[in-house]
Amino acid sequence: xxxxxxxxxLDNLIVAFKExxxxxGTSIGLxxxxxxxxxxxxxxxxxxxxxxNLVLNFIGGFLVNIIRSTPFVILLVLLIPFTQFVVxxxxxxxxxxxxxxxxxxxFYARLVENSLCDVDKGVLEAAIAxxxxxxxxxKDVLLPEALSGLYRGLTVTAVSLIGYSAMAGIVGGGGVGDxxxxxxxxxxxxxxxxxxxxxxxxxVQGIQSLGDFxxxxxxxx
Amino acid sequence: xxxxxxxxxxxxxxxxxxEAVKNVSFDIKEGEIFGIVGTSGAGKSTLLRTINLxxxxxxxxxxxxxxxxxxxxxxxxxxxxxxxxxxxxxxxxIHTKTVFDNVAFALKAAGKSKEEIQxxxxxxxxxxxxxxxxxxxxxxxxxxxxxxxxxxxAISNNPQILLCDEPTSALDLETTNSxxxxxxxxxxxxxxxxxxxxxxxxxxxxxxxxxxxxxDGEVLELDNxxxxxxxxxxxxxxxxxxxxxxxDLPSRLLHDKDKRILKxxxxxxxxxxxxxxxxxxxxDVHLNILHGKIEYITNKPFGVLIVQLDGTAANxxxxxxxxxxxxxxxxxxxxxx
Numbered sequence: 325x326x327x328x329x330x331x332x333x334l335d336n337l338i339v340a341f342k343e344x345x346x347x348x349g350t351s352i353g354l355x356x357x358x359x360x361x362x363x364x365x366x367x368x369x370x371x372x373x374x375x376x377n378l379v380l381n382f383i384g385g386f387l388v389n390i391i392r393s394t395p396f397v398i399l400l401v402l403l404i405p406f407t408q409f410v411v412x413x414x415x416x417x418x419x420x421x422x423x424x425x426x427x428x429x430x431f432y433a434r435l436v437e438n439s440l441c442d443v444d445k446g447v448l449e450a451a452i453a454x455x456x457x458x459x460x461x462x463k464d465v466l467l468p469e470a471l472s473g474l475y476r477g478l479t480v481t482a483v484s485l486i487g488y489s490a491m492a493g494i495v496g497g498g499g500v501g502d503x504x505x506x507x508x509x510x511x512x513x514x515x516x517x518x519x520x521x522x523x524x525x526x527x528v529q530g531i532q533s534l535g536d537f538x539x540x541x542x543x544x545x
Numbered sequence: 546x547x548x549x550x551x552x553x554x555x556x557x558x559x560x561x562x563x564e565a566v567k568n569v570s571f572d573i574k575e576g577e578i579f580g581i582v583g584t585s586g587a588g589k590s591t592l593l594r595t596i597n598l599x600x601x602x603x604x605x606x607x608x609x610x611x612x613x614x615x616x617x618x619x620x621x622x623x624x625x626x627x628x629x630x631x632x633x634x635x636x637x638x639i640h641t642k643t644v645f646d647n648v649a650f651a652l653k654a655a656g657k658s659k660e661e662i663q664x665x666x667x668x669x670x671x672x673x674x675x676x677x678x679x680x681x682x683x684x685x686x687x688x689x690x691x692x693x694x695x696x697x698x699a700i701s702n703n704p705q706i707l708l709c710d711e712p713t714s715a716l717d718l719e720t721t722n723s724x725x726x727x728x729x730x731x732x733x734x735x736x737x738x739x740x741x742x743x744x745x746x747x748x749x750x751x752x753x754x755x756x757x758x759x760x761d762g763e764v765l766e767l768d769n770x771x772x773x774x775x776x777x778x779x780x781x782x783x784x785x786x787x788x789x790x791x792x793d794l795p796s797r798l799l800h801d802k803d804k805r806i807l808k809x810x811x812x813x814x815x816x817x818x819x820x821x822x823x824x825x826x827x828x829d830v831h832l833n834i835l836h837g838k839i840e841y842i843t844n845k846p847f848g849v850l851i852v853q854l855d856g857t858a859a860n861x862x863x864x865x866x867x868x869x870x871x872x873x874x875x876x877x878x879x880x881x882x
Contacts, residue, residue: 450637453597453708454698455626456654464650468641544640544682 333516336503337523343417343498348485350421355428355481360474362388362429363436364462374458391430396488399423400495407495420497424488432481439473440466472543479535483528500524546575546738547596547706552605554591565591566602567762578732578739580753580770582746582785588762589742593708596740597629598622609706627655630699630737634711636691638683638698644670645679648698655702669697672734673727689720693727700731707731709741713748725752746789750774750842758782771842775812775873792836792849794878805854805861806835806879811872812847820871821850828864830856851878858882 362384368374369381391399400423404414407422443466451461467474490501500520508517554566565588573579581589594600595607598617606615609625617625638647645666652662670676673693683691692712699707709728713721729752732739743749749756749770757767758781765779774790777783798806811820825832832852839848854861861882869875 444637444640446633446635446637447639449599450631450633450698451639451650451654453599453626453629453631454651454654455623455628455702456650457623460654464642464653465639469639471641542641545684 333507333519336507337500337520340498340500340503340520341523343502344486344489344500346417347421347424347489347492347497347499348482350418351425351428351485352478352482354425355432356478359429359432359481360436362433363440364467366433366437367440368462374461388430388433391426392434396423396427397491397494399427400491404495415496417492417497417499420489420492420495420499424485424492427488428481428485431484432477435477435480436470436474439470439477442473443469472539475535475539475542479532479539482531482535486524486528486531500527546610547573547740548606548608548611549592549595550606550608552592552595552602552607554588554595554600555603564762566595569605569762569764571757571764571767573738573740574755575738576732576736577754578729578741578752580749580756581740581742581759582744582749582756583759584744587759589759590710592759593710593740593742596706596708597626597631627702628704629706629708630702630704631708631710632692632695632699632712634714636683636688636695636715638691638694640683643680643682644675644686644694644697647683647694648701651698651701665701669701672700672731673697687720688716689724692716692720692724696724696727696731700735700737703735705738707737707739709739711742711744714743714745721748722751728752746774746785750789750840754843758785769843771812771845771847774840774842775810775847790838790840790849792838792851794836794851798835803881804879805865805877805882807852807854807865807868808876808878809850809852809868809872810848810874810876811850813845813873820868821852823871824864824867828856828860828867830854830860830864832864 366381366384366388369377369384394402400420403423403426407419408414410422411418413419447465447469448461451465456464486501489497489499490505492499493502493505500523504517504520504524507513508520549569549571552566552569553564555562555564557563567588569592581592583589591600595602596609598607598614602615606613608614614625639650642650648666648669649662652665657665667676667679670679673696675690675693675697678686678690683694686694695712707728712728713724716724725748728739728741731737732752741748741753753770755767755769756773758765758773758779760781765781766773766777773782774786777786792808821832824830832854835851835853837848837850839846841847854864856864865875865877
């Protein structure tokens with residue numbers, strides 16, 4: 325085992341955490357921005373309640389499934405031309421954010437759809453019977469009633485993304501997971517591996533607790 | 546006010562077509578409380594939901610104030626629904642909104658301004674007796690209070706029609722009565738034509754003016770509540786009514802004694818006359834009351850008495866004939882004298 329230099333390790337860790345936050349933060353942000361509308365789109369095109377359109381529903385669902393069923397490592401490589409097109413580079417944490425964001429959007433869209441399905445049908449029906457417009461029902465009933473589930477889904481997405489981001493090293497994305505692999509695995513520095521893993525566990529626990537707290541607050545049932 | 550004309554509703558289910566409503570035609574009058582009663586699966590809820598087109602009829606027409614609404618769509622349908630309030634068995638309140646915001650939602654849907662909403666919400670909450678729960682979330686309310694919010698929400702836009710889908714089936718007896726009282730009050734104060742669905746005759750008896758009895762998608766009979774209770778025509782109705790006016794005698798009383806047993810049914814004004822004491826006085830018979838009940842249906846008394854007659858054969862027969870003359874109906878349960 326190579327003697328570790330903890331001063332250097334700390335510097336490396338700080339850089340790695342910054343990279344992880346950059347990659348995961350970007351993709352989480354994009355998954356809220358695009359995953360919620362996509363999940364909503366899949367939900368409202370599936371039901372007779374709103375704008376039922378089975379063709380659009382199938383296309384949306386199929387797109388999400390393709391992304392979710394492709395192993396992330398492969399998606400990372402497949403998306404290189406797209407990444408080049410979007411950010412003008414294929415290496416580094418910004419470039420790695422592109423495939424991560426795409427996975428996050430698809431992943432979260434499905435969870436959003438599931439939470440929307442869990443909304444009490446009777447409540448939606450009451451809103452329809454009242455004579456509210458579809459837009460108002462989505463804004464004032466559907467999304468607020470699903471909010472707790474949306475937070476839980478976001479937490480699951482964030483935790484999964486931290487896992488996925490470890491693979492970003494393949495395209496030079498860096499991050500905590502990558503640090504663990506490079507030092508702990510390739511350089512046999514088990515202590516570095518243990519430290520990073522412990523830090524990741526703390527990070528994930530923190531995110532989960534925060535997510536649970538916020539979801540519980542939003543749940544008025 | 547509301548007219549059903551040869552309404553059919555069918556659903557495709559498991560490859561078969563299930564006819565939930567079959568050829569229903571009748572009118573509901575303006576301002577009345579109309580009941581639809583039947584067992585579960587009778588199609589009453591489906592029929593109710595055709596009025597605001599939550600359920601579209603497969604065939605036939607629905608008319609409101611003489612105007613056919615059966616094919617209303619889009620904005621027209623939305624406007625129509627603003628004029629029809631609805632309350633539900635499971636209340637269906639928005640869990641993530643306070644009582645105030647639940648009512649405000651309906652007003653917003655009708656395009657009311659902030660000022661109008663601020664003014665109207667306390668008014669309706671006052672009417673349903675929930676002023677002290679204005680900023681509470683529904684999960685903190687009891688079932689009866691939830692239904693009050695449902696009623697407040699349904700009447701906030703001053704609808705002409707109020708649809709009640711099993712409004713008390715999730716409530717206990719006492720709460721049921723208070724909710725029915727409130728519905729009656731709302732009906733009288735605001736003149737809202739109210740349609741109530743229930744599987745309980747007691748609910749119908751308490752507040753309805755007229756009732757339609759449904760079974761297997763068809764309306765078996767339709768009349769004012771008093772007539773349906775006192776002279777049910779259909780077997781199904783008879784059994785429904787018997788469940789509410791339940792007068793079972795122990796068989797010991799029915800068979801052991803060598804005495805004539807009569808079931809006397811009296812109704813309307815005649816129930817208040819002193820028929821029993823007159824009979825005893827006039828014919829020198831002993832009259833022993835075994836069982837009895839007087840119901841007040843739409844404020845008219847309706848009573849059932851089971852009595853034992855004892856005396857000389859001639860007097861007993863005379864007394865019986867006299868009773869037949871003076872009361873609504875006399876049935877002989879035990880014909881020995």
